[in-house]
Amino acid sequence: SMIQVAVKLMEQIPQEELEDTAIILADERLLLPLLDAIPDNIAHFNVTMGLSLDQLPLSAFVYDIIKMHTEATEDGYYYKGVVNILESSFAFVLIDSDSRKLVKYIKENNLIYVTPSSFDEVIEDSILNKIMTPVHNVGELIKLIESVLLELKTKLLQEENRRLEIEQLLGITEVVQNLSTIIDNNEEIKDLKTVAYLYKQLVPLKNLDFIGEPVRGLQIMGLLETRALDYKNTIMLSVNEGILPAGKSTASYISNDMKYQFALPTYSEKDSVYAYHFYRLLHRVNHAAFIYNTEGDTLGGGEKSRFLTQLETDPNSKHIVSHQHYIFKNSAVKEELIVVEKEPSYFERLQQIASSGFSPSALTSYVRNPIDFYASKILRISQMEDVEENIAANTMGSIIHEALDKLYQPYVNKILIKEDFDKIKKQIKQELDVAYQECYKSDSTPLGKNKIIYEVSLHYIKMMVQSDLDLVISGKELIIKSVERKLEAVIDVPEIGKVKIHGMVDRIDQLDGKLRIIDYKSGATAKGNVGIDPENFDVIMDDYGKAKAFQVLMYTYLYSHNEPFTEASAGIISFKNFDQGYIPFGFKAGRSYKEKMIDVAVLQDFEEVLFVLIKELFNKDIPLTEKPV
Template identity: 30%
Template sequence: MTTPFLLEIAQKVIDKHPRLEEVTLVFPNRRAIVFFRKHLGTMLRKPAFGPTMLTIEEYIKGFSTVQVPDKLELVYRLYKAYVATVNSKEAFDRFYYWGEMLLRDFEEIDKYLVNAEMLFRDLSHQKELDATFDYLTDEQKKFLLDFWGNFDAHKTENRKKFLEVWKHLFDVYTNFRLQLTSEGLAYEGMVHREVAESVLKGETIRKGSEIFVGFNALTKAEEVILAHAVAGGATVYWDVDEYYLNSAAQEAGDFFHEYQQHTVLGKTFEAQPPANFRAAKNIKLYGAAQPVGQVKIMGQVLAENMVVGEKPEETLVVLPDEKLLLPVLHSVSDSVEKLNVTMGFSLSATPVFNFVELLIELQISRKEDYFHHRPVLSLLNHPYTVAENLKVVQSKQKAMLKHNWVSVPKNFLASETALHQAMFTAAETTRITPYLKDCLQVLGALDTLYTFDKEHIFQMVKCLNRMEEVLGDQYSDWRSFLRFFRQYVRSVRIPFSGEPLQGLQVMGMLETRNLDFKNVYILSLNEGSLPSDGNKGSYIPYNIRRAYRLPTLQHQDAMYAYLFYRIIQRAENIFLFYNTETDILGQGEMSRYLQQLMYESGKKFENHALHNAIGVNEVKPIAIQKDNGVLENLAKLNEQNIHRQFNGLSPSALNTYIECRLRFYFRHVAKIKEPDEIEEDMDARVLGNFVHNVMEAFYTKIVKQKGSTVIDAQDLEKNKSLIQGLLDQEVIETYSLDPNQPVMYEGQLILVSEVVKNFIGKILEHDKKHAPFIVEGVEQTMEYTFSINAPVGKVLLGGKIDRIDRKENLLRIVDYKTGRDKLEFKSIESLFAREGDRNKAAFQTLLYAWLYTKTNRTTGLRVVTGLLNGKNLFDDDMEFGLTMDRQRLSDVHSVLPAFEAGLKELLEELFNPETVFDQTQKVDNCKYCPYKRICYR
């Protein structure tokens, strides 16, 4: 590798300045200072006082006496200035996103010395704004919707409202600056402008002993300040290469081409710029499918190179896409002992962020002394809570499922562990941050957490402290606090601990300025990543930005082009990685910088296009053969049924087998339990249970009170008032409510109550028309042992019939269905057909009828089976019974022989050792299947 840039500068500084303590060196960032200090130390032969080393921000701030608060305080102060100026009542959490954007605009306006009054005047008069707001991104329009409640760019009133804000922006800008100045505060742009304007007024700030190292893409204020210093004797060392400096076509040199024309800065360029890019380079290009493919291949290549002698200290991994940081760290962990990460890591990507989010959502869900089960279960399942005490977590989860608690009592939750006591307290809105910090304090004291988890917790507490300091009691409700919390914490970065001069270096593009490495790995060389397509948003549209020479996308592209060429110009071994897959809009195609390097540089590339490095495995059909183990489980299933440990194969189980043999295997043979969930919505199961249980209790109570199974219309009319009390009892048992307290119907329960009572009312209306009749049984279990031609010999079939009633010679088998199940089916054969639109409800009721006729004498009786469902109950012309091939089944005796034959064939197939448990071909059947993740359906 050629001599690193900072080593060259160190040598020049030593040669030209024997008294280093009199020199001030200014760098683009602190990382460059660390590496420069290392190079300077290796070159000094004896101890000496070192030079002053500053970043450009520190250097400029040194000429001002004001203080620069952090971003949170600045945005909050901007909010107060905005509210006062515009007379707005917007909440801070809804302003924060726009406040960040407006602060960035103010920063740029001042750093580029723009006449703010003229710019904002042009903004408010621009016809383009009054047209369609087309320059706004979708994200910006989304936030406008949230900010103003109802935003439509094409509605006149919204355009007027939007423009009104624009008209006040200069006033907001002015008042914000005045407010800060009055308290001795400023944002960075204000400081830059103050110092630059002092220079332009002829005030001398220069010292003459400054050395400016490795700058590029200067703001107008920085340009004025540097030129002033150079005019006073300061030195500038540009980190450039003749490859792009001497070519007007290379955008990497755009800024330097401007500076070369500058009356002062132009004189600081060397007559013969360095030509490090010409040196021989070993360049290898790797194309891989998807970002994870790049990371995997990069890790393999790095590991191989380390084995053959590549030194970690001479190696840099560059990540244009910061989302790859953790995958990269995982990928290289086995190859290097030490590494240093300069990028920082978003606090919002840590488990503690999710933990605090859940705490806030928990408090939002609280009603008096109850928490909603969803945030409760999420908190109980959080890794931190599990790490504290897994047994307590599991015990509480089981109790919640057992009682089907939609709302969970606080006293039940806030017990047994210190963390549970802290989390599940009823926190008032006056104690938002104290409550969160109390929970984090208990969490941070756990011995079961890793060191890095405790560091993340510490950083979160710092964030909450800062929010408390700046905002005070700004928030009076949990929802608005959550909105702000999410926005604010996403911008907080956690520094990685590590030795900056040892081990493998992992950096973002901006951190690489002034640094050189022998071995360079660059990932994500695709459009959208390098250059980035990230639009941070601005109140200032493109045409006005360009007119006032504010940064545009072209500015950003030129800056990243320079950073790309700069990091490889002195490198010897260069490994470049890109994604081979693009989307339909071309997003993600190979980076233009990489294409320029391939086709314009004349360099030779070793190309490795691994298009299939990451592929999607073909989903193979699943078919479970009935080997000895499966046959043994199947035989045990039937043995258990025969010995009455279970109530036989039910209609539901057989319907499952017909619909999908594999689902039957998972549920009934392999015993893979379907996940338990707390039922809170009025789904078919909850509603159905209420109807069935209330109807059973209703008829049981009448028969018991009357001492007779004969029911007449008067019985039904007289006892219909029982329904509400019976429903109350069901709700108490279902949701484990206090039986000594009246049931409070609210939310979903109001709807449940009305639907159930209306449905049962319709059943009773139907029953009154049919009365008098004899109740033969309610929720009656029927079982029958059926002989089949299979190794098991006999199979126990069973089911529970909702109601059996008889009127004269008509025996009805009644099935309540709260849905809109069909009453029609084509033929008996269609009920057993796996393909086509089979009627599961008809199969079930006919199986009930078959079971009844097998276990009871029905000679002389006409047996009719049918549904009372949400469709026919509301039909005034309803006629009870099923319809086959458009003909009403007035007596099922006529079809039961064919049904029995089909049933026998089905069961013989089920217990046949030669058949398999395979997947259904009807993918629609998989939509709500709990096992679809196993099948990849």
């Protein structure tokens, strides 16, 4: 906000007075944001101050490479360090669009540790191979940095308007040369972490000097650069206590007592220097603006400089002092709901889906928010998944599904007996390990939070197997008809024509002759999510809270097109609230829901809703309207 105030004041300066105007930065860190905000009325400006190299992006890029090697383990480089390097603009200079491709590759393959060979199948790039090659000593690390800087120089010299980057490069190259000299002269430096530490110490000591036209336009400088200069107008930023003067925060090994003893300059002398420069500026000035931050967000952050207080209270001062408070209000952003008209391209893609198949999740995503459906199914914008260090809930669900499918596969269409479960129980651990490796693409063994999630998955699978065993022990006849069954059907929707629908049913079984169509869920499910009011069947088309009811009805509808049956029960087994057991589709009865067997009448009601939903998707007069989720 101080920059915004300065920009406002700059816009008011007449063109002829620009050469007599100085912008003074008490805090030199504001230089880059200020340069970014200079208004259009200022065509020429001259920067007569240095900028510490540690504030520039190239120093961060080089430090990231050093850090990646210092933190390397036997498993490889930790992915966050590699991603930091690849997302830098300098990585883009070195390996062009391959940098984006590799970030995507890391995230899609869930690589927690990246090895030098990780990218072999994606790209072959010598400079990337060089960066990724493990270093064995400090000399090799320095050589690696030097070769990266040399490669950068070659690439940047081939491009236009890269003067600032080339200047940064020269500065960093000098720092690395200094670093190399220190290491050559000190044989005891053997730890890579020492290189990182020394680099961090040396970079702030080097300044990037700006070369400008000193007699043209606006002057931008630090306070010490103003010595013996006079300006008509001055705008000074960060006139806050703790910045001007800086106070006692002088980094020194020599204590203040020692400084007094040996007549060395202390912080009070430094304050005097700043005071002299501050008041010297006011000698011949016509108009001076001092901007300070009143936000008390840091200790003393909202305190104006003592120099300003002195100005205001000095009885001999001839200056006319006026105060202005600037408040930048953040106006609330009013979010308009998105409305997308259905273009011909929408119908082309919809026709493709109609021939390849609508799934229950695609249709319920439309019920939840038509814009989500539009983004994921029509535009096919997939959310770029982040690397999962901790197994996400949906991945955990996949692991449990996968393991249960494999466990029950050998026992399909067989009346289960107690002995079968003895064999199944022995297989649990083995099948879970296979499922874990398949779903969670990482070679590392489950550790930390993942170990907990692995154990929770194991617990859920054991509970599921035990509950089936309990049914068998209690004398019930249990036959697993199928696991992970893909069901498809082509339906004839009035006014639309043939449309394909499909879905994957986790389990179809028969309990004492009763057909059950079951979907596993790793999240919590309540009876109300799987049940509806028979008087209001349309609710499954409007309320996403009933998505699970929609899902099980659609699975049953699909099954009816594949296998004839009189009636079936369909429901959810939720691992999160396993104590509820099998939660069947039900009709509202009083305050609760009572299981409702799905027969021809229920399927007919569902078909009507399904047709209405599909017709709405194809209706060009109904735009896709965002729902607040």
